Amino acid sequence: MTPEMLEFIAGCGKNMHFKPGEFLGKKGDPADYLYVIREGNIAAQLLHPTRGSLTIRSLHGGEIAGFSWIIPPYRLQFDLCAVEHTSVIALDGNCLRKKCEEDYKLGYFLMKHSATEMIQRLVDTRIQLLDVYGARV
Amino acid sequence: MAPESDYAKVTQQTVQPDVWLPVLYTVQERKAENRGIVTLKLAPSEAEMIESIEPGQFNMLYAFGIGEIPISISSLWNSQQQLIHTIQDVGTVSKAFCNLVVGDQVGVRGAFGTSWPLEEAKNKDIVILAGGVGIVPLRPLIERILHDRNDYGKLNVLYGARSSENIIFHQDIISWQADPTLNFQITVDHAYSNWRGNVGVVTRLIGNANFDPRNTAAFICGPEIMMNYAVHACLDVDIPEDRVYLSMERNMKCATGFCGHCQFGPYFVCKDGAVFAYPQVKSYLNIAEL
């Protein structure tokens, strides 16, 4: 990342804090932010009619939450709920998107970063689906 | 005069004990860990007992009239005289073990296999990655490190389970979580709404661990797929591959290298393993049906 990119990204960001149980966003909400987690624990959840909120994935300090900001239709796919006191840097999705369309270098950088994370989550999800700890029937 | 024939050296050896004969033990305590998982505490029925056992090693346990299975030692907190084994009901023999009650007798042969290389891990940071019942052979390792806590650096125990219902060793987990010298992290693959903990694969917990990769030993046990990913997760954070150890599973019938069932490439898992350094097995892990 070049100093210019960093400066621009920093300009789109603000600090936010969430208490346990507080939502960063809910499924279907506009994906207005890319959250870079500084510390804490965020659960990506789905609400099941009878089983309650099911956590699909836990996200910790150093990880990002919400890459829906970069992929149309720019809507959150899961509820994001703070499990403990969580501090994030919230980067303005609209601002980033606009800049990415103008500055392909930045766009590529952010897309590559997001894709890496997405692939990792896809791999993890596939392993989860394999149910490796369960006895095969 | 002609020399004694080649096998003369054989005849000069003292006749060894019969490796097939079990030593009798009696069930002293039985604890249901979970649905289908039981921990048994065994004590010698008479004076005779098996060789002393180290973390990572296993015994062959015989259920009267049913058969014999390899089971890792699950705790060494107690004296060597008592054997603690945790058994998951997955087949005829393991089911028989899960159904035993206090006072029942079993046969034990052991101890077999390689152990976790605690000596080589001294003065190093430790990352322990357990998947599912893979926590069982790792528990005595954790106990041993905690017992000699000053001999080791930072200690991280990362445990992945299928769901909250499948977590075992609750008492240990409570004490590990309370222990300031131990970074214990747990995650599940599938969560119910009552689960407030982590969800996701165990390898992701490495990001929450504290260690200096240049001076770290990693110990992994779980299903083979999980171990494959866990090894790479360790390598990705620059833990040297010769300090990554894993415990392999193959069909072990005799535990002495005589029956051939547990072969994995050039190894007999029963005596060359079950604990291997990753470079030993690296080139065989990705070959189908080896």
Place this chain on the structure above:
Amino acid sequence: MAKHHAFRTDIKGLISLFSQLSGQGYSQIGPLVRDGAIMLGEIQSFDDLAQGYTDEQAQGHYRIKPIPNKGLFQYAVGPQSFKQYLHPPRRKLWSTNGTNQNFTVETGDKPQKMVFWGVRSCDLEAIKILDRVFLEGAFVNKWYQQAREQLLIIAASCPLPSANCFCTSTHTGPKPESGFDLGVHEISGNNGIYYLIETGSQKGEKLIKKLQLQWASAEELESMERMIEKAASSMKKRFEPTEAAELLKKTLEHKYWDEVGNRCLSCANCTMVCPTCFCTSTEDITDITGEHSERWLRWDSCFNGDFSYIQGGKVRGSTPARYRQWMTHKLSYWYHQFGTSGCVGCGRCVTWCPVGIDITEGLEELAR
């Protein structure tokens, strides 16, 4: 390397040796004709030994036929090897009586005192390989050890190797070099058959002393050497074991495994006839009262479905994987495990394969 001396006798010397051993309480095991093959069995009288037969072997083919030569060793090897007496196909490990609350364990049977007649060099080397497996590792197979300690070996050189033999490649024949008590060479001379006997141990020397035999002449020793050279040069199959071991390490994903796997029936014949295949499984047999149970050891094979079973399924579910396991173990991993090849070039796996798969051809395919 040729010994510089040997004793000479006609068949009477061997008959006298047989009587001497009978008097010493040995169970005498040797080749005899049964079921249209040269089999192994207990010889009650010297006449039981197969005499005046030869065999004809090819890929998946075996026949014996009578010949004018009334020799004892004018064939290669039959389907059985002496493995079955040192490492029996079925053996009771122990039995147990009682209940879940209280049971006792009693050991199984002990091995007999045996003498093996006519052990060919390949099978002799196979016994040495089994010694490494069962005696020289971290654990000792006690039953094998007891059988081995009491064993007397009368080896025989091979005058007529079969078309499937390749002991010159594996450096295991055709002349027995060591590891025997007595080594017999059957020579068809102009005036009939005679035998040269070498001693390989003090036990062998004691036995031969009682027979009061003459020394063999220099000409007779030369005849023996010629016979062995002729036998050695008759073998056409060829490979270098150490090269094979390296080749197999690099060809674990070769297309040959699928090809051979399509032909292989996974019948396990090769492992049963192999003189070094040692794999076993255990069986628990409980009577109807549930108070008496026996634990048996029986031969198993890496070609059997459940051989590689672990929780959740078989590691080697397919035939190509099982064939690869057998061949790579035998010719490559064996070095890692026991310091030598596991193959002694007896050719049995080629002869007794119902579809005639030839391990030496396999090596050629893999090298391509």
